[in-house]
Amino acid sequence: xxxxxxxxxxxxxxxxxxxxxxxxxxxxxxxxxxxxxxxxxxxxxxxxxxxxxxxxxxxxxxxxxxxxxxxxxxxxxxxxxxxxxxxxxxxxxxxxxxxxxxxxxxxxxxxxxxxxxxxxxxxxxxxxxxxxxxxxxxxxxxxxxxxxxxxxxxxxxxxxxxxxxxxxxxxxxxxxxxxxxxxxxxxxxxxxxxxxxxxxxxxxxxxxxxxxxxxxxxxxxxxxxxxxxxxxxxxxxxxxxxxxxxxxxxxxxxxxxxxxxxxxxxxxxxxxxxxxxxxxxxxxxxxxxxxxxxxxxxxxxxxxxxxxxxxxxxxxxxxxxxxxxxxxxx
Numbered sequence: 001x002x003x004x005x006x007x008x009x010x011x012x013x014x015x016x017x018x019x020x021x022x023x024x025x026x027x028x029x030x031x032x033x034x035x036x037x038x039x040x041x042x043x044x045x046x047x048x049x050x051x052x053x054x055x056x057x058x059x060x061x062x063x064x065x066x067x068x069x070x071x072x073x074x075x076x077x078x079x080x081x082x083x084x085x086x087x088x089x090x091x092x093x094x095x096x097x098x099x100x101x102x103x104x105x106x107x108x109x110x111x112x113x114x115x116x117x118x119x120x121x122x123x124x125x126x127x128x129x130x131x132x133x134x135x136x137x138x139x140x141x142x143x144x145x146x147x148x149x150x151x152x153x154x155x156x157x158x159x160x161x162x163x164x165x166x167x168x169x170x171x172x173x174x175x176x177x178x179x180x181x182x183x184x185x186x187x188x189x190x191x192x193x194x195x196x197x198x199x200x201x202x203x204x205x206x207x208x209x210x211x212x213x214x215x216x217x218x219x220x221x222x223x224x225x226x227x228x229x230x231x232x233x234x235x236x237x238x239x240x241x242x243x244x245x246x247x248x249x250x251x252x253x254x255x256x257x258x259x260x261x262x263x264x265x266x267x268x269x270x271x272x273x274x275x276x277x278x279x280x281x282x283x284x285x286x287x288x289x290x291x292x293x294x295x296x297x298x299x300x301x302x303x304x305x306x307x308x309x310x311x312x313x314x315x316x317x318x319x320x321x322x323x324x325x326x327x328x329x330x
């Protein structure tokens with residue numbers, strides 16, 4: 001493939017979501033081969049010391065590249081962890097001549113540009129069961145299970161552990177400093193989380209059981225935490241679909257496959273008119289992640305927790321690094 005074709009594929013791959021929008025990937029194209037590497041300089045040593053979430057993010061980028069290739073009429077053979085001597089080399093994708101793309105191939109690829117993380121409250125609408133079944137089937141193709149959190153006792157346990165983990169993180173100065181490092185006030189920033197995409201009110205005051213990450217906790221005043229408009233009508237209670245994704249193993253290969261499964265789940269959800277945002281605080285800390293496994297009697301290891309719903313408004317998209325910065329050709 002020519003460089004121009006690889007640029008299109010990599011542009012699609014870089015639309016993948018990543019932890020704090022760090023975009024921790026690098027690509028090398030040569031002939032019909034694309035190598036995907038993780039960029040250790042974009043690691044989060046406090047939040048993600050094992051690199052698990054960074055590798056999951058790269059797994060999403062791998063699958064976005066596969067989806068883009070298939071829509072262009074190319075089959076993709078993916079080899080994970082191809083170089084035991086180079087742990088940053090996560091995947092090699094070989095592009096082969098394939099059949100004419102189907103309408104479904106094009107539909108899934110079109111969702112790449114539409115997908116975005118939405119942390120704002122969703123519409124009070126229920127996600128249909130058949131949509132959740134489809135998302136479970138998409139993940140299963142990668143050996144990843146999806147567990148909807150619907151049981152009341154499981155919901156209470158999960159909500160408690162998310163809140164507990166958020167409290168622990170907010171009390172850690174190094175965590176808050178790392179969070180602020182990736183918060184962006186410049187609308188044209190090529191990475192990080194734009195402040196416009198962060199709800200302005202304290203997440204703890206939202207009419208929802210599910211606590212999103214508070215990106216501005218380090219700058220929020222006590223008055224902002226306490227302000228409540230008692231004359232305003234109460235907002236509708238948000239009841240998103242919450243999905244827990246996990247794998248039987250908990251190593252780099254499992255993390256990559258979890259990322260690939262997450263990619264398919266997000267694209268199918270986008271195609272169904274849904275948006276998503278992560279609820280990963282309880283998975284950041286080994287203690288709360290272990291407790292979640294026990295409280296929910298999980299067989300395997302939790303890798304991602306998502307809230308899904310119908311958007312109430314258009315969310316602010318986050319920036320992306322230019323392809324010229326992340327792609328090398330030889």
